[in-house]
Every structure is written in structure tokens, then in C-alpha cells.
């Protein structure tokens with residue numbers, strides 16, 4: 001069924017939000033992100049967005065005109081598809097990057113509901129000429145770049161102190177920063193009209209409504 005954005009009034013609002021705003025929401029949902037104070041949070045989001053965009057610029061300069069799948073191939077990074085259940089606990093998986101040995105895994109059953117609902121005009125507004133797989137592969141390419149480059153990952157650049165015992169600090173990384181950067185990377189690499197977090201939110205809505213539909217079918 002084609003979805004116009006009129007069926008999801010919240011979507012217009014989210015599509016109009018800046019990457020900075022969406023990134024800040026992601027950071028504040030992180031189990032450790034809220035420990036940073038407001039000015040640190042704003043700086044961390046700007047830093048993560050800048051990091052992702054710069055990494056995309058470097059990769060684009062190296063591989064002009066290639067799709068994310070072709071770039072992965074050129075880097076010797078395999079992309080595999082799996083029919084495994086995309087749902088683990090409350091996490092719905094679309095794609096993931098696995099290190100050692102490095103590969104990108106696409107969850108075909110995870111991507112399918114989103115792929116079915118993303119038809120034009122919504123697809124064009126969210127993805128432009130890119131495909132859904134392009135967007136998810138690009139995101140995982142960032143995690144590959146991050147895992148293989150020499151600079152420390154963005155998630156470890158901001159490390160709130162968990163607690164202090166004398167001169168001892170327990171510190172942690174902030175995983176959301178890596179996700180914020182991966183979004184900026186995908187958006188910049190593909191020239192996406194929307195910050196890709198919007199796709200996650202559309203997916204969450206789609207998956208929730210298709211799960212509800214199959215529950216009501218089962219009940220019949």
C-alpha cells in the first residue's frame with residue numbers, strides 16, 4: 001500500500017528536523033550520552049556529524065561514482081544476506097557490520113517491510129535516487145572505516161566519567177556518537193535528502209504496524 005506522508009503526520013515534522021536536532025535526540029537516548037552536559041552534547045553531536053561527513057568525502061574522492069556496494073567490493077569487504085530473524089529482543093536489525101573477518105550482513109527479512117512501504121513519492125523524498133540497500137550499506141561502510149582507520153573512534157572521543165574513586169576514573173564510550181556519524185556519512189556519501197535517522201523512525205512505525213497486523217491476523 002503506498003503511503004503518503006499525510007498518513008504519518010509526525011513524519012513531516014521529523015523530515016523537517018535538522019541532523020543536529022535528530023543527532024541530539026539520539027545522543028540523549030544513549031545510556032551514557034545524558035551524562036555529558038548540554039554544551040558538551042551539542043559539541044559531541046557536531047563533531048560526530050562532521051566526522052561522518054569528512055569520512056564520506058575522503059571515500060568519495062577515492063571512489064568517485066561508485067555505489068556503496070561497489071565501494072565495499074573495491075575494499076574487499078564482502079556483503080552477505082541472511083534470512084535470519086531480524087528481531088533480537090526489542091532490536092529490529094536491518095544490517096550490521098561484523099569485524100574479524102570484516103563483512104556487512106544484510107537482514108533481508110528486516111529490510112523487506114521497509115522496502116515494501118517505501119514507494120514514491122515518499123521514497124524519493126527520503127532517499128532521492130539512492131536505494132534502501134545503498135543507504136544501509138553506506139551506514140555499515142562507516143563502521144568499517146571506523147574499525148580500520150588509525151584515529152580513535154568517535155564513540156571514545158567523549159567519555160563521561162561514570163564514577164570516581166580517589167584519583168581513579170571509570171570511563172565509558174558513547175555508542176550513539178558512532179551511529180550519529182554513520183548517519184552523516186551515509187547522507188553525505190549518497191547525497192540523501194534526509195538524515196537517515198528518519199528511515200529508522202519510518203521503519204519502527206512500519207514494523208510495529210505490520211507486527212500488529214500479523215497479530216490480529218493470528219487472532220482471527
Ligand SMILES: [Zn+2]
Pocket residue numbers: 139143178179182
Ligand atoms: Zn550503526
